[in-house]
Amino acid sequence: MSSDQELAGLRQEVAxxxxxIIDLISTRNDLAKKIAAAKVKGSFPAEDSRVEDxxxxxxxxxxEEKGVDKQVGLKVLSTLLAESKRVQGFQSKQALITxxxxxxxxxxxxxxxxxxxxxxxxxxNFHPPKAVLDATSEALYGFKTHYTGARGIPExxxxxxxxxxxxxxxxxxxxxVIVNPGGRFGVYMAxxxxxxxxxxxxVIEPNWPAYKEGLQYIGARAISVHTTLEEGWQPSADAxxxxxxxxxxxxxxxxxxxxxxxxxxxxxxxxxxxxxxDHKLTVxxxxxxxxxxxxxxxxxxxxxxxxxxxxxxxxxTWAMTGFRVGYSVSSEETISKMMKIQSLLVTCVPEFIQYGxxxxxxxxxDVAKNSEQMKERIEAASHELDGIAALQYVKPDGAMYVxxxxxxxxxxxxxxxxxxxxxxxxxxxxxxxxxxxxxAFRISLGGSEETIVQGIRKIGELLT
Amino acid sequence: MSSDQELAGLRQEVAxxxxxIIDLISTRNDLAKKIAAAKVKGSFPAEDSRVEDxxxxxxxxxxEEKGVDKQVGLKVLSTLLAESKRVQGFQSKQALITxxxxxxxxxxxxxxxxxxxxxxxxxxNFHPPKAVLDATSEALYGFKTHYTGARGIPExxxxxxxxxxxxxxxxxxxxxVIVNPGGRFGVYMAxxxxxxxxxxxxVIEPNWPAYKEGLQYIGARAISVHTTLEEGWQPSADAxxxxxxxxxxxxxxxxxxxxxxxxxxxxxxxxxxxxxxDHKLTVxxxxxxxxxxxxxxxxxxxxxxxxxxxxxxxxxTWAMTGFRVGYSVSSEETISKMMKIQSLLVTCVPEFIQYGxxxxxxxxxDVAKNSEQMKERIEAASHELDGIAALQYVKPDGAMYVxxxxxxxxxxxxxxxxxxxxxxxxxxxxxxxxxxxxxAFRISLGGSEETIVQGIRKIGELLT
Numbered sequence: 001m002s003s004d005q006e007l008a009g010l011r012q013e014v015a016x017x018x019x020x021i022i023d024l025i026s027t028r029n030d031l032a033k034k035i036a037a038a039k040v041k042g043s044f045p046a047e048d049s050r051v052e053d054x055x056x057x058x059x060x061x062x063x064e065e066k067g068v069d070k071q072v073g074l075k076v077l078s079t080l081l082a083e084s085k086r087v088q089g090f091q092s093k094q095a096l097i098t099x100x101x102x103x104x105x106x107x108x109x110x111x112x113x114x115x116x117x118x119x120x121x122x123x124x125n126f127h128p129p130k131a132v133l134d135a136t137s138e139a140l141y142g143f144k145t146h147y148t149g150a151r152g153i154p155e156x157x158x159x160x161x162x163x164x165x166x167x168x169x170x171x172x173x174x175x176x177v178i179v180n181p182g183g184r185f186g187v188y189m190a191x192x193x194x195x196x197x198x199x200x201x202x203v204i205e206p207n208w209p210a211y212k213e214g215l216q217y218i219g220a221r222a223i224s225v226h227t228t229l230e231e232g233w234q235p236s237a238d239a240x241x242x243x244x245x246x247x248x249x250x251x252x253x254x255x256x257x258x259x260x261x262x263x264x265x266x267x268x269x270x271x272x273x274x275x276x277x278d279h280k281l282t283v284x285x286x287x288x289x290x291x292x293x294x295x296x297x298x299x300x301x302x303x304x305x306x307x308x309x310x311x312x313x314x315x316x317t318w319a320m321t322g323f324r325v326g327y328s329v330s331s332e333e334t335i336s337k338m339m340k341i342q343s344l345l346v347t348c349v350p351e352f353i354q355y356g357x358x359x360x361x362x363x364x365x366d367v368a369k370n371s372e373q374m375k376e377r378i379e380a381a382s383h384e385l386d387g388i389a390a391l392q393y394v395k396p397d398g399a400m401y402v403x404x405x406x407x408x409x410x411x412x413x414x415x416x417x418x419x420x421x422x423x424x425x426x427x428x429x430x431x432x433x434x435x436x437x438x439x440a441f442r443i444s445l446g447g448s449e450e451t452i453v454q455g456i457r458k459i460g461e462l463l464t
Numbered sequence: 465m466s467s468d469q470e471l472a473g474l475r476q477e478v479a480x481x482x483x484x485i486i487d488l489i490s491t492r493n494d495l496a497k498k499i500a501a502a503k504v505k506g507s508f509p510a511e512d513s514r515v516e517d518x519x520x521x522x523x524x525x526x527x528e529e530k531g532v533d534k535q536v537g538l539k540v541l542s543t544l545l546a547e548s549k550r551v552q553g554f555q556s557k558q559a560l561i562t563x564x565x566x567x568x569x570x571x572x573x574x575x576x577x578x579x580x581x582x583x584x585x586x587x588x589n590f591h592p593p594k595a596v597l598d599a600t601s602e603a604l605y606g607f608k609t610h611y612t613g614a615r616g617i618p619e620x621x622x623x624x625x626x627x628x629x630x631x632x633x634x635x636x637x638x639x640x641v642i643v644n645p646g647g648r649f650g651v652y653m654a655x656x657x658x659x660x661x662x663x664x665x666x667v668i669e670p671n672w673p674a675y676k677e678g679l680q681y682i683g684a685r686a687i688s689v690h691t692t693l694e695e696g697w698q699p700s701a702d703a704x705x706x707x708x709x710x711x712x713x714x715x716x717x718x719x720x721x722x723x724x725x726x727x728x729x730x731x732x733x734x735x736x737x738x739x740x741x742d743h744k745l746t747v748x749x750x751x752x753x754x755x756x757x758x759x760x761x762x763x764x765x766x767x768x769x770x771x772x773x774x775x776x777x778x779x780x781t782w783a784m785t786g787f788r789v790g791y792s793v794s795s796e797e798t799i800s801k802m803m804k805i806q807s808l809l810v811t812c813v814p815e816f817i818q819y820g821x822x823x824x825x826x827x828x829x830d831v832a833k834n835s836e837q838m839k840e841r842i843e844a845a846s847h848e849l850d851g852i853a854a855l856q857y858v859k860p861d862g863a864m865y866v867x868x869x870x871x872x873x874x875x876x877x878x879x880x881x882x883x884x885x886x887x888x889x890x891x892x893x894x895x896x897x898x899x900x901x902x903x904a905f906r907i908s909l910g911g912s913e914e915t916i917v918q919g920i921r922k923i924g925e926l927l928t
Contacts (some may be wrong), residue, residue, distance in 0.1 A: 076489070
C-alpha cells in the first residue's frame with residue numbers, strides 16, 4: 001500500500017470514529033430525555049450534583065486507563081453535561097439579583113428624580129487621596145497617554161513591590177507582579193490561569209458573585225462550601241476537604257469577606273492552605289478589603305501556600321473604583337500567562353492612571369483615616385441593627401458590609417428588597433445574590449454614617 | 465420497576481456511553497499517532513486544513529442527521545482536533561513577532577540608553593486634543609471617580625450617537641452602542657458574541673494580529689483569505705465566498721487596513737457584504753483608522769449588512785492610545801451580550817476618562833489636523849521608498865502604515881528586522897506577524913516625519 005493510500009485510510013478511520021462520537025452524543029441525548037421523564041414521574045429533583053460528581057470520576061478513571069489527557073476528557077464531559085441539561089429542558093436558574101444589578105436599578109430610579117438611601121453599592125464614598133488626583137492629572141498633562149507594557153509601568157510595579165514588602169514583609173520579583181484593570185479582571189485572569197473548562201474550584205459561600213460568574217464564563221464548576229450566620233460565617237477545613245473533587249484545581253478565599261465582613265483566624269487560614277497544598281490546589285486570595293480589617297487577617301503572602309494568586313485593587317482602600325486599576329501577585333509562570341491574556345484582551349491599564357496609582361501606595365495617612373471611618377460605620381450600623389428584633393447578624397470584623405438575616409424562616413429577601421426600595425427608598429442587595437441565603441441581605445457601608453443609620457432605621461420600620 | 469431503579473438504570477447507561485466516548489477519543493489518538501508516522505514516511509506536510517474541513521463537514525452532517533446541536537458537535541470536534549495535534553506532536557508554530565512584541569523589545573533596548581528610530585509601534589505621536597485633557601482632569605477633580613454602568617455614561621453614549629449620525633448619517637439607539645476599554649477589548653467582545661468555540665471566521669490577510677489571536681483564544685478557527693501586493697492588497701468576493709465553511713459565522717474587515725493602508729472600493733465592500741448576507745455571516749468591521757482615509761472608505765453603517773458589529777476606538781484619530789477607550793455599535797441583542805461580558809470582566813471604563821472621550825468627539829479641527837499630517841507622512845514615506853530599488857510597495861490609501869515587500873524571493877523579514885535593529889537602530893515589524901508575508905515588513909508612520917524619513921533611509925542603506 002502506498003503511503004498516501006495508507007494516510008487516506010487512516011483519515012477515513014478518524015472520520016468514522018468522529019462520526020461514532022457524534023452518534024454517542026445523540027444516544028446520550030436520548031437517555032437524557034428519558035431521565036427527564038423519569039424525574040417527573042418519580043418527582044425527583046431536576047439537578048443532582050452527585051450525578052455530575054460520579055461522571056467526573058468515571059471520566060478521570062477512564063482517561064487514566066486509556067491514556068487520554070484528563071483535561072481533554074473533562075472538557076468533553078463539560079460539553080456533554082451542558083448538552084444533557086439543554087435536552088432535559090433545564091431552566092437556567094432565575095437570574096440572581098447581584099449588587100451590580102441593584103446598582104443599575106437604583107441609578108434608573110434616581111434618574112427619575114427620586115432620592116434614595118443607597119446601601120447597595122460596594123463603593124466607599126471617600127475621596128481618592130489628593131496626591132493620586134494630582135499625580136494622575138500631572139501625568140495626563142505630561143502626555144503619559146501612551147501604550148505601556150502589559151505588566152504595567154516599571155515605576156508602579158516597583159511601588160507595588162515596596163508596598164508588599166512593607167505591608168506583608170513579602171519580597172516579590174518584578175516578574176511576580178502584574179498591574180491589571182481592576183479587581184474583576186484580576187479575578188478573571190486568576191481563574192483563567194488556575195482552572196480550565198470542565199474543571200472545578202471551591203468557593204466559600206456567601207461570596208462576591210464575580211467568582212461564580214467567572215467560573216461559569218470559563219466553563220468550570222463552582223463547588224460551594226456553605227457557611228452560616230450561626231457558625232459566625234466560618235468555613236471548616238473539613239468541609240473544604242470534603243468539597244474537593246478529582247477535577248478541583250483551586251480554592252477561592254477572600255477575607256475580610258464580602259458580604260459578611262467576617263475574617264477567619266490566621267490558624268484557620270493556615271489550616272485551609274494546608275488542605276490546598278495537600279491536594280495541589282491553587283489558593284486564589286482576593287485581598288481587596290485587607291485595609292478594612294479590625295482583627296488580625298492573614299495574607300496569602302507568607303502563608304506557605306505552594307500555589308497561590310493574590311488579587312487586589314485600589315478600589316476600596318483608596319476609593320478608586322472609577323480608576324479601574326488593581327494588581328496580582330503570583331509565580332513568574334502564572335504572571336506570565338496573565339500577561340498574555342492581558343496583552344490580548346486589553347493591552348494595558350491607562351498610562352496616566354498607573355502614575356496616579358503609585359501615589360496611592362504611598363498614602364498611609366489616607367488609608368488610616370478611611371479605615372478608621374469604616375470602623376465607625378461598622379459600629380454605627382451594628383448599634384442600629386441591635387435595635388431590630390426581627391434580624392440577627394454577626395458584627396463584621398472588617399470589609400465594608402453587614403449581612404443581617406431575618407429570624408422569620410420564610411423571609412423572602414428579594415421581595416423585601418423590592419418593597420424596601422418602593423416604600424422606603426432604600427436600596428440593599430438580596431442575600432440570594434451571594435449564595436443560598438434567602439433570609440439575608442447585604443447592607444453596604446460605603447455611604448455616609450447618616451445614610452447608613454437612616455437606611456437601617458427604615459429597614460427596621462418595614463420589618464415591624 | 466420502581467422509578468428510582470429506572471432512574472439509576474438510565475444513569476448507568478449515561479455513564480457507560482460517556483465511557484465509550486472517552487474510549488473513542490483514545491482510539492482516535494492511536495490513529496493520530498499512526499497518521500503522524502505515515503506523514504513522516506511519505507514526507508507529507510504535518511498540517512492539512514482540507515482534512516479539518518472534511519471533518520467539519522462530517523460533524524455538521526452527522527449532527528443534522530442525528531438531531532445533535534451543531535455547536536455542541538463542533539465544540540467537541542475542536543477539542544478532538546486539538547488533542548490529535550498534541551498527540552501527533554505538532555510543534556506550535558514558532559511564536560510570531562507581533563508589533564506588540566517589537567514594541568516591548570524596542571523598550572528594552574531603549575532602557576539600556578540606546579536611542580532608536582521607532583517605526584514599529586502603531587501609535588501616533590500627536591497629542592490628544594487639549595479639550596480632552598481638560599475635560600478628563602476636570603472630571604477627575606470633580607470626583608468622577610466611581611463605577612459607571614457597563615454601557616458607559618449616558619453622556620458619552622449620546623455623544624457617540626451624535627457622532628455616528630454626523631459622520632455616517634447613521635441613527636443609532638442607546639441600546640445599540642457600548643463604550644469599551646479600547647480596540648482590543650472591542651474586537652474580543654465582537655468575536656465572542658459572533659463566533660463560538662469550534663466555529664470559524666474569515667480574516668483578510670495581511671491583518672492586525674489581534675483578530676487571529678482573539679479567535680484562537682475563543683477556540684475558533686481563522687480562515688485566511690490571502691491578498692497580495694501585486695493585486696494591490698484587494699480581496700476578491702469570490703475568494704471570500706470560497707473560504708466559507710459550514711461552521712463559518714463571521715468575516716472581519718478593517719479598512720483602511722493595518723498593515724497595508726489599503727482601502728477597498730465602496731462597491732467591493734458592498735459585494736462582500738452581499739456574500740456575508742447570503743451566508744448569514746456577521747460582518748465585524750474594525751473602523752479604527754477611518755479618519756486617516758484619503759479616498760472614499762465605506763463604513764459598515766449604511767452598507768446594508770444584516771448582521772454587523774462596528775468596533776472603533778479613540779486611540780488613533782485622537783492619539784488616545786493610553787486612555788484605553790473605544791466603542792462598538794451593533795444590534796441591541798448583540799450589544800446586550802457585550803454588556804454581560806463587559807460587566808463580568810472589567811465592570812466599566814474609568815469614569816473620568818469617559819468624560820474626556822466626550823470632548824474628543826467634538827474636536828473636528830484636531831482630527832483634520834492629524835489627518836492632514838498623516839497624509840504628509842504617507843507622501844514622505846512613499847517618496848523615500850521610491851528610491852529603494854530592492855523594495856516594492858503599494859502607496860497607502862489611508863491608515864498609518866506602509867507595508868513594503870522585498871523583491872528578493874528569499875528575503876527573510878525576521879532576520880532583516882533584527883539586523884536593522886542591531887546595526888541601524890531602527891525598529892519595524894516583520895511581515896510574518898501579519899500573515900504569510902516573509903518578504904514584507906510594516907513601517908509605522910506614528911512617529912515624526914523626520915523619524916520616518918531617517919528610518920527609511922537606514923532601511924535603504926541596509927538593503928544595498
